[in-house]
Amino acid sequence: MTSVNVELANVSCWYGNVVAVNDVTMTLGPGVTGLLGPNGAGKTTLLHMMAGFLAPSRGTVQVGGQPTWRNPGVYRDLGLVSEREAAHGFLTARQFVEASAKLHKLPDPRAAAARALGLVEMTDAQDRRIETYSKGMRQRTRVAAALVHNPAVLLLDEPFNGMDPRQRLHMMDMLDELGRQGRTILFSSHILEEVEQVSGTVQVIVAGRLAASGDFRTIRRLMTNRPHVFTIHSSDDRRLAVALMAEESVAGVELDATGLTVRAGDYGTFTRALPKIATTSGVRVRRVLPADESLESVFSYLVAA
Amino acid sequence: MNITIASMTLRGLFGRRRFLLLLPLPLLVIGLAVLCEALNAKPEDWGGPVLGGLGLGITLPLMALIIGTGVLGAEIDDGTITHILAKPLPRSEIIISKLVVAILVTAVTVAPALGIAGLITGTASVGYGLAAGAAVGACAYSGLFVAMSMLTRRPVLLGLLYVLIWEGILGNVLSGTQKLSISAYVAAVADKIADSEILSGSLGVPLSLIMSAVFLVGGTLIAINRLRSFSVAGETS
Numbered sequence: 001m002t003s004v005n006v007e008l009a010n011v012s013c014w015y016g017n018v019v020a021v022n023d024v025t026m027t028l029g030p031g032v033t034g035l036l037g038p039n040g041a042g043k044t045t046l047l048h049m050m051a052g053f054l055a056p057s058r059g060t061v062q063v064g065g066q067p068t069w070r071n072p073g074v075y076r077d078l079g080l081v082s083e084r085e086a087a088h089g090f091l092t093a094r095q096f097v098e099a100s101a102k103l104h105k106l107p108d109p110r111a112a113a114a115r116a117l118g119l120v121e122m123t124d125a126q127d128r129r130i131e132t133y134s135k136g137m138r139q140r141t142r143v144a145a146a147l148v149h150n151p152a153v154l155l156l157d158e159p160f161n162g163m164d165p166r167q168r169l170h171m172m173d174m175l176d177e178l179g180r181q182g183r184t185i186l187f188s189s190h191i192l193e194e195v196e197q198v199s200g201t202v203q204v205i206v207a208g209r210l211a212a213s214g215d216f217r218t219i220r221r222l223m224t225n226r227p228h229v230f231t232i233h234s235s236d237d238r239r240l241a242v243a244l245m246a247e248e249s250v251a252g253v254e255l256d257a258t259g260l261t262v263r264a265g266d267y268g269t270f271t272r273a274l275p276k277i278a279t280t281s282g283v284r285v286r287r288v289l290p291a292d293e294s295l296e297s298v299f300s301y302l303v304a305a
Numbered sequence: 306m307n308i309t310i311a312s313m314t315l316r317g318l319f320g321r322r323r324f325l326l327l328l329p330l331p332l333l334v335i336g337l338a339v340l341c342e343a344l345n346a347k348p349e350d351w352g353g354p355v356l357g358g359l360g361l362g363i364t365l366p367l368m369a370l371i372i373g374t375g376v377l378g379a380e381i382d383d384g385t386i387t388h389i390l391a392k393p394l395p396r397s398e399i400i401i402s403k404l405v406v407a408i409l410v411t412a413v414t415v416a417p418a419l420g421i422a423g424l425i426t427g428t429a430s431v432g433y434g435l436a437a438g439a440a441v442g443a444c445a446y447s448g449l450f451v452a453m454s455m456l457t458r459r460p461v462l463l464g465l466l467y468v469l470i471w472e473g474i475l476g477n478v479l480s481g482t483q484k485l486s487i488s489a490y491v492a493a494v495a496d497k498i499a500d501s502e503i504l505s506g507s508l509g510v511p512l513s514l515i516m517s518a519v520f521l522v523g524g525t526l527i528a529i530n531r532l533r534s535f536s537v538a539g540e541t542s
Contacts, residue, residue, distance in 0.1 A: 048537050055534070055536065070533050070534060072392070072395065072396065075391050079391075080387070082387055082537070084384040084387075087388065088316075088385055091316070099313060100388070102309040103309055104392055142388075145388065
């Protein structure tokens with residue numbers, strides 16, 4: 001398969017006073033890339049610009065060297081699965097995917113539709129109306145419609161939403177395989193583990209800016225090595241605070257009326273050490289709460305790093 | 306003209322409750338005409354309000370509004386439009402396919418019913434005039450309402466305001482507004498062909514036909530241009 005790149009150069013997009021995407025430059029080549037970021041980060045806006053459904057306020061977005069905005073010709077090389085669950089419910093999956101093939105003016109729409117439906121394991125249910133499908137089945141049908149013309153670039157917005165674990169696994173394998181065939185695949189997600197399982201390369205977007213870009217393992221290491229904050233309630237907070245300060249994985253302890261706030265450098269070492277320290281000190285731990293485990297805090301840390 | 310888009314549009318249209326609920330409206334005009342005739346009322350007395358008022362003045366624009374906004378606006382609302390737009394198709398092909406469906410469905414659902422209702426008056430030319438007027442109206446209204454679907458997020462509301470306020474109220478009070486009123490063009494064409502006291506039109510036929518073409522062609526060009534720059538609402542996830 002001929003490789004086609006997606007290139008964004010100094011791309012910004014704003015709605016009135018709200019800046020959704022701020023000066024993003026990236027080049028996506030063959031293989032699977034995850035677009036990772038918390039909700040509201042600008043992932044969908046970025047994907048819409050790549051798909052030609054939104055004009056960049058500044059900068060250029062190109063697929064295979066062609067601008068995507070006001071240029072329907074790019075869809076010969078581009079497949080899109082948007083996040084919004086939109087499919088013509090009155091059609092069967094076969095009719096829907098075949099219609100896609102016809103709109104692409106493929107020479108044998110029926111065969112192309114059968115191949116695409118086979119890829120997403122929808123052959124058995126292909127003659128049922130889409131409105132009778134589960135969310136996961138609809139999603140797979142839309143992926144089949146996006147793949148029917150064998151595009152070199154596939155963009156997927158939150159493709160795993162609504163899928164059960166088996167379907168997720170299948171979709172992940174499929175994206176992996178499509179990437180290995182030389183396609184440029186970009187999928188967005190706000191779930192770290194999804195991106196980890198599928199892609200080696202990630203683009204992390206936070207508050208409209210590209211916060212990190214490159215190999216997932218390196219970025220993941222940055223994320224796991226960040227300090228973790230725990231709130232602890234015990235039978236004797238002061239004594240526990242003294243004991244914890246001797247622990248190597250603890251970077252700081254704060255004692256106040258609400259209890260102990262502990263900053264630990266390594267999540268695993270600290271959580272393993274805490275019960276032993278408490279037992280040795282004769283303190284009963286009543287509650288341990290990780291205070292900063294939200295994805296947003298992980299991303300914030302990444303931006304600050 | 307793209308057959309795949311046209312057939313999907315047609316199936317989508319017939320699956321919408323709003324359209325199916327309005328479908329009996331043209332039959333109501335026939336029913337009222339039959340009733341008036343059965344009661345031995347004079348066609349000159351009931352023809353104006355039933356055929357001109359209810360038929361051409363209400364049924365035709367309402368059907369055209371629901372159909373014209375349904376072929377495109379409904380797909381924009383539910384997001385299915387992106388499925389068609391993410392294809393290497395000229396935007397003119399998409400708009401023309403949808404417009405043809407809107408015109409044909411409006412004409413087929415309204416013109417024969419009004420034609421039959423006209424024939425009940427006993428004057429064949431009234432039937433022909435009503436059918437021809439409905440066909441002209443189907444073209445002009447479809448152009449307007451398809452363009453409205455691309456210009457506003459509330460095409461049905463805006464279309465209703467045009468039909469009820471501009472054509473219905475202002476058209477009767479200020480004669481100048483009739484020059485931009487499709488119902489006045491329709492009435493002129495129907496009146497000319499019917500050549501009877503039952504229907505009345507105030508504009509000339511050449512002007513009506515030219516203005517109908519302006520609404521159709523202008524609406525089509527506006528819709529094509531807007532679709533070329535169609536943006537998906539910037540929801541961020």
